[in-house]
Amino acid sequence: MVTDFKLSSENKTNCLVINTHGYINNIGGQKIVDEFNKHKDGGIKNYILNLEESKIVNSIGISFLIEMIEKLNETNGKLVFTNLDPTIEKTFTIMGLFQFAEKANNVDEALKLF
């Protein structure tokens, strides 16, 4: 069941965990990038995007994620996706997101990658 998009974030030791809920589309993607920009300007370089509660994503949402990855590459930052639905994982693989970002089963595993 797909709900309206919501987002929450939490600061961990050396990174920001962004938890998403719902459809990652134009609105969802923009909110993720806004949240990322807010913390990037504050100096955070490492990010975990927890998609446990997001089961669908469209190409517009993906373009926002690519934008986020490109910005992180410029600053030697790092992004790890976690809790990926199998279809989303396959989609990200085809779109080439894992060439510049990593994936982990869950947030705890992702934290060990920094």
Place this chain on the structure above:
Amino acid sequence: MSTVSTEDLVSRLSLQVTSFQDGFKILAKSSSLEELALNFNHILRGSLLITDVNLFYKSNKEAEWTTLFSKDDRYSNSLNDLEISDKYSINFPENKGYKVLSTIPLVNKSYFGIILGNKLDKTEYSEIEKIFLQIFMQILDNAHQAFINYKKEKQLIFELKHRVVQLNNLIGTGIEISNLHKIGFQLELALERAVSLTNASRGLLRTIKGDKVISTIALPVTADADDILSVKYKIETEVEFQGLKYSFCLANKETRKGIEDFDDTDKILLSAIAMQVTAALENEHLHKEALLKEKIKKELSVASTIQQKIIPAELPEIPGYDIAGINIPSAEVGGDYYDCMKLNDGRFALIIADVAGKGVPSALLVSTLNASLFSYLDMQISLSDMAMKINSIIFNASPPDKFITFFIAVLNPENGELDIINAGHNPILLLRNDKTLKKIDAGGVAFGMFDMGLPFEGEQLVIEQGERLLLYTDGIPEAMNENEEEYSDPKMEAFFCENTPDKADDFINNIVADVRDHTAGTLQSDDITALYLIRK
């Protein structure tokens, strides 16, 4: 104004070649127009000591100028001085608030506007610097073209990858939908995939019976159905299965700039996903049907086994008589039954019966009849009373369309007396020694038709030495050949009269062979059952 000699120009240009090349490389790497402007500022500052660089952008002739890079707001008042034409222009005005004014028409019908102020050392622009500036303007134009091409290439790669995602997900969706088995989950998944693959912002899937919407799935769940149906940009498709319509509606295709109308590919994708739902529903339906058929087949197999166990494996020996019987079931479980039971008083009951219809209910009725006969035959009651009691049992045990035709002849082997009741069965044939044929049909209606206490009229007769009795079911006279011609009662009666072998077994085998000869090449549609008695 001093002029530049050709030699001097060539010499200075030679020194700057590397600088121009590096400048282009830096500019071409820019990921945005803002970055391009910032890098241009760095190049002019580094190469010509120009620190007052202002770069503006106009996306088309009619659009307003937007600032890409400027450290001084005062130049926004000079934007009207920028000449808009299809040709590159550069001016070095005097007595203005700036020193250089240039407009570069770009490949995508947009424009760069460049306003430069004083150099760092406040000196005037030399002729050679003006030439260099024009070269840098050209490099900026080329870098912008490279930037546009890079963006287009990136967009093209992105779109190609997205097409692969669409194709891959479309194939995967069909398989996933089929694996879900529950219609609600199947529809939800189909809508999710249709929405995401077409970049729709919302989606609706309604299940409609007649004119009534019986269920609705919206994505997101809070989306209002009427809102989705009333948007300007939408695509719809509908599939139907077993009287239910599944109506898809996708609303507002998303882009980074807002929303737009769906294209033909989106319509094809939606249609393909909707068809996958139909295919999954059909497969599910066929799967259930196959399971049901398998279950019925197993039940019929059980029923057939029960019936075969009721029919005697071998008949008792009757002193002074020869008896033989046969039951050849058809492909379906039939309702034919025969038996020969030895009673406590030394008599023998010859029985044949046929339940209307086939299948498990018929087999169960045969079982009930068999059990009833076992219960009543040795009781000291008349055949007529027994028939009434069994009729009542069958009536109460059977559905309205089920009944049993029944014949019983209780034989006293010592004197050949036959005590007979025929309850709606085919006439039983008795071949007299004088070659006359007696048809025995006295009795009443078939068991299970009525339970009104109507009496069953019996008949008594004697079978003499050498005489023969044939009990049969309609599977023999009604056996049809490929032209749908029945074996028929006359042919059976003639065969009965003309074929009088010494052994009862031989007669049974002969009549079965004759029937098979008649029906050659066709499927046996009814049970073939017969009981044959010869008094030696």
